[in-house]
Amino acid sequence: MTPSFFSADGLVGIIFLLMLAAALVGAIVAVTAKRLVRALAGLIVCFVGVAAMYFFLNSPFVSMMQILIYVGAIAVTIAFAIMLTAPGDKEQMGSRNILYGPIGFCCAALVTFGFAALALTTNWIPFAKINDGSVQEVGRQLLTTHVMVFELVSVMLLIAILGALAITIEGRRKRWKS
Amino acid sequence: MSLTLFNVLAAVIIIVIFVALNAAYLVWCERRGAGRIQRRPGPNINGPFGLLQPPLDGLKLMAKQLLIPGGADKALFITAPVLAMFPSVMSFFTIPFSDILVAHNINIGLICVLAFASLGTMSLFFAGWSSHNKYSMMAAIRAISQSVAYEIPMLITVITVVMISGSLDLREIVRQQSGNIFHWNIFPLFGNSHNLLMPFSFLIFFICSLAETNRAPFDLGEAESELVAGYHIEYGSMGFGLFFMGEYANIVVGACLGALLFLGGWACPFGLFPGVWWFIIKIYLLIATVIWIRWTFPRTTIYSLLNLSWKVLIPLSLFNLLFTAGLLKVF
Known part of the structure; x- marks a missing residue:
C-alpha cells in the first residue's frame, strides 16, 4: 500500500x-x-x-x-x-588520456552488472534480527567476539600517529642542519 | 500511531521558531549585558527596553543586497551560512526539555547532538575558502584548528559522564540525577557519581563549549569587535546574519547539554514550578554566564589557545576518564 x-x-x-x-x-x-x-x-x-x-x-x-x-x-x-x-x-591538473573515460565506464558497468546479477539470482532468506543493534550490544560484540580486530585497529592508528610524527621530526632535523 | 503530517510540521516549525527567537533575542541580551558591564545603556531606543531591536536589525539585514565577491565559489558561498545554522536546529530535535516534552527521543540522543555539532566545522571551512580572500582563509584555518582541538577534550569529558550514567539517552541521564539536588552530576560524593572530580569535569566541559562556539575569551576566529570579522569577512546582509544567529543558537545547544549532563536537566532543586521551567532557568543561567565571561575577560592568543587544549585540557580530561573508570571499578 x-x-x-x-x-x-x-x-x-x-x-x-x-x-x-x-x-x-x-x-x-x-x-x-x-x-x-x-x-x-x-x-x-x-x-x-x-x-x-x-x-x-x-x-x-x-x-x-x-x-x-x-x-x-x-x-x-x-x-x-x-x-x-x-x-x-x-581547475584541473595534468592531462588525461582520452581512453580513461570509456575504460572507466566499462569497468563501472561491469561491476554494476555483476552486483545486480548477484542480487537478483541470490535466493534471499528473510533473516531474523541477530540482536537489537543497540549501543550496548555493539560494545559487547566489539569487546568479545571482535576484540582482535578492535585491538588491531587501535595498533594501526597508533602506527599512523607515530609515522606522522617521525616524518615531521625528520623534516625538522633537515631544516636544523641547513 | 498518532503521528500525522500536521504533528511533524508543527514540531519542525516550533523548533525553528524557538531557535530563531533565541538567537535573535540573545543578541539583544548580549548587547544589554555588555552595556551594563561597561556602564553604558546599550540598545534601549526601539520599543520598551529596546526589545524591538532584534526584529528591526533582521529587517535591515534582509533589506540589504547580498554581494558575492568576484572569483568566489558561488554555490559554496551561499551554502556556508545555511550550514552554520543547520546543526543547531537539527540538535533540538532530540534535546528533551522535560520527561515528555521532546520532539523525538532516541536512545542515542547524546551522540546525535554531538554528531550534528561536528557538522558546524564544515561551514567555517566553506565560508573561509569560497570567499576567495586571504584573510578569511587564514581565519578559517585558525577557527577550524580551534574547533578540532577543543572537540577532543569535550568528547572525552562527555564519555566520563556516559560511563557514570551508563546510558546515551539524555532522558535516562537526567532521570538518574533526579530526586535530590545532590544527585546532580556536578556534585561529588552523593548521588550515583561518587566522583571527586565531577565539578572539574563540568569546568572542562564548559571551557570546551565556550571554545567550540567561538566565544570570548576564545573568539580568535572572528574577533568581531577589533579585527575584520574573520572567516565571514566577505558576507553581508542575511548571510552574515545567519552566521551571527548560528553562533547564538550553538550557545543555546551548549547550555542545554551542560544543563542536561551536569546540572540535572529538569530535576527541581525544590518544587515550586514544574521541571520544564527549571530546565529553562538553568539554560539561561548558563548563557548569562557565557555573556558575562565574554565581557569580563580579555582575548587569548592563538598559541595559548591551542596549548591550553593540547597540553592542558586533553591530558587532564584523559586523567579524569581513567580516574572515573577506576572509581567505578572500585565502588
Missing part, C-alpha cells in the same frame, strides 16, 4: 528519496568536480546521504557514527590537507 502523499509516511518517503538522491548526486560531484573543494563538498553530501540510509535501516547508532566520524573527522582532515597544501583554484 502506498501511503498518501500528504501524510507522515508520505513525508518520510519523500525524505528517503531526497537522501537517496543526495548520496548519488554527492558521489557524482565528488568524482567529477574540477575544484578540489567542490569534490570535498560532494563527498560530505554523499556521507550525509549514506548516514540517512543507515537511519532508515533502523540503526541510528551507525548513522550518527557515520556523521560524527566521516563528516566530523575525516572531512575536516581532508579540509586541513586542502588548506595547508593550498592548490589554489587551479
Whole structure:
C-alpha cells in the first residue's frame, strides 16, 4: 500500500528519496568536480546521504557514527590537507588520456552488472534480527567476539600517529642542519 | 500511531521558531549585558527596553543586497551560512526539555547532538575558502584548528559522564540525577557519581563549549569587535546574519547539554514550578554566564589557545576518564 502523499509516511518517503538522491548526486560531484573543494563538498553530501540510509535501516547508532566520524573527522582532515597544501583554484591538473573515460565506464558497468546479477539470482532468506543493534550490544560484540580486530585497529592508528610524527621530526632535523 | 503530517510540521516549525527567537533575542541580551558591564545603556531606543531591536536589525539585514565577491565559489558561498545554522536546529530535535516534552527521543540522543555539532566545522571551512580572500582563509584555518582541538577534550569529558550514567539517552541521564539536588552530576560524593572530580569535569566541559562556539575569551576566529570579522569577512546582509544567529543558537545547544549532563536537566532543586521551567532557568543561567565571561575577560592568543587544549585540557580530561573508570571499578 502506498501511503498518501500528504501524510507522515508520505513525508518520510519523500525524505528517503531526497537522501537517496543526495548520496548519488554527492558521489557524482565528488568524482567529477574540477575544484578540489567542490569534490570535498560532494563527498560530505554523499556521507550525509549514506548516514540517512543507515537511519532508515533502523540503526541510528551507525548513522550518527557515520556523521560524527566521516563528516566530523575525516572531512575536516581532508579540509586541513586542502588548506595547508593550498592548490589554489587551479581547475584541473595534468592531462588525461582520452581512453580513461570509456575504460572507466566499462569497468563501472561491469561491476554494476555483476552486483545486480548477484542480487537478483541470490535466493534471499528473510533473516531474523541477530540482536537489537543497540549501543550496548555493539560494545559487547566489539569487546568479545571482535576484540582482535578492535585491538588491531587501535595498533594501526597508533602506527599512523607515530609515522606522522617521525616524518615531521625528520623534516625538522633537515631544516636544523641547513 | 498518532503521528500525522500536521504533528511533524508543527514540531519542525516550533523548533525553528524557538531557535530563531533565541538567537535573535540573545543578541539583544548580549548587547544589554555588555552595556551594563561597561556602564553604558546599550540598545534601549526601539520599543520598551529596546526589545524591538532584534526584529528591526533582521529587517535591515534582509533589506540589504547580498554581494558575492568576484572569483568566489558561488554555490559554496551561499551554502556556508545555511550550514552554520543547520546543526543547531537539527540538535533540538532530540534535546528533551522535560520527561515528555521532546520532539523525538532516541536512545542515542547524546551522540546525535554531538554528531550534528561536528557538522558546524564544515561551514567555517566553506565560508573561509569560497570567499576567495586571504584573510578569511587564514581565519578559517585558525577557527577550524580551534574547533578540532577543543572537540577532543569535550568528547572525552562527555564519555566520563556516559560511563557514570551508563546510558546515551539524555532522558535516562537526567532521570538518574533526579530526586535530590545532590544527585546532580556536578556534585561529588552523593548521588550515583561518587566522583571527586565531577565539578572539574563540568569546568572542562564548559571551557570546551565556550571554545567550540567561538566565544570570548576564545573568539580568535572572528574577533568581531577589533579585527575584520574573520572567516565571514566577505558576507553581508542575511548571510552574515545567519552566521551571527548560528553562533547564538550553538550557545543555546551548549547550555542545554551542560544543563542536561551536569546540572540535572529538569530535576527541581525544590518544587515550586514544574521541571520544564527549571530546565529553562538553568539554560539561561548558563548563557548569562557565557555573556558575562565574554565581557569580563580579555582575548587569548592563538598559541595559548591551542596549548591550553593540547597540553592542558586533553591530558587532564584523559586523567579524569581513567580516574572515573577506576572509581567505578572500585565502588
